[in-house]
Amino acid sequence: MEKNQNQKIEMIFPNGIELYIKREDLLHPIISGNKFRKLKYNLEEAKKLGFxxxxxxxxxxxxxxxxxxxxxxxxxxxxxxxxxxxxxxxxxxxxxxxxxxxxxxxxxxxxxxxxxxxxxxxxxxxxxxxxxFYLVPEGGTNQLAIKGCEEILTSKDKSTFDFICCAMGTGGTISGIINSSNASQEIIGFSSLKGGFLSDVIRNFVQKENWNINCGYHFGGYGKVSDELIRFLNTFYQQTNIPLDPIYTGKMMFGILDLIQKDYFPPNSKILAIHTGGLQGISGMNDLLKKKNKEIIQYND
Known part of the structure; x- marks a missing residue:
């Protein structure tokens, strides 16, 4: 699988729906996904300014x-x-x-x-x-980070997909995606946090109105997981060989598949989910799960 490539999820979905995942997690072995995008122009700016x-x-x-x-x-x-x-x-x-x-x-x-x-x-x-020092804010979200995230979607993505789905933490990644999207596409943010305050953050960076935030799949809030979510991550990996992280992309994908079953998406919709990386967090989460004698996330190294 090449970096940034869209991988089709080979599952049987109702109503002719097709689901793809953009493998941004493969951009870099350590700094993958949206972290790579957010830091790209910030580090260039810091170097240019002589920090x-x-x-x-x-x-x-x-x-x-x-x-x-x-x-x-x-x-x-x-x-x-x-x-x-x-x-x-x-x-x-x-x-x-x-x-x-x-x-x-x-x-x-x-x-x-x-x-x-x-x-x-x-x-x-x-x-x-x-x-x-050059200050990079928590989560990396600023105008330069959003500029980097605007490069996630390709021209083909903008003409192919009806829905673009993205996990949310600070609102930067989805802001970049909204800015670069086709106005006819619907952008759905799956919040990993409780509360809808991220809408105000996003409005500081975007002009379009083709987006909404779904707060129904945070599993208790940032950093929170459940037995159901961990089982889902392991089953999804067994079916697709795609690892998801438990904080962001795992919750997003759980939400997408649930919404498909609930007929949220119109027939024949083409959906693109953005894999924003975050796989470094799995080892730490597994340490916490082991201490609680819970099922752990089981991916091949």
């Missing part, structure tokens, strides 16, 4: 932290990490351990302080500590 340091924000199980650490070659990287419980236990966390091995320095803050990540005074205090 030597990249600073960003994320949780202890953040794919974004992993991506920045793995992608920012030639830069010193600093990760402001939400929560202080792992200050002395970095090597026990596969995400932080990888980032540290790739040269990232950590600045741990308590959760209350972390909420100030967009506050001017908090950013100034980080400049006092670390000097000049």
């Amino acid at each position: 030597k340091k990249i600073l960003t924000f994320g949780g202890a199980f953040s794919n974004h932290i992993v991506a920045v650490a793995g992608a920012a070659f030639g830069f010193e990287t600093i990760g402001v990490i939400r929560g202080e419980e792992l200050i002395d236990k970095v090597q026990e966390n596969p995400f932080l351990a990888f980032a540290q091995q790739n040269g990232m320095k950590f600045h741990f803050v308590d959760r209350s302080t972390y909420r100030n990540k967009s506050d001017k005074k908090f950013i100034e205090s980080l400049h006092d500590l670390y000097g000049d």
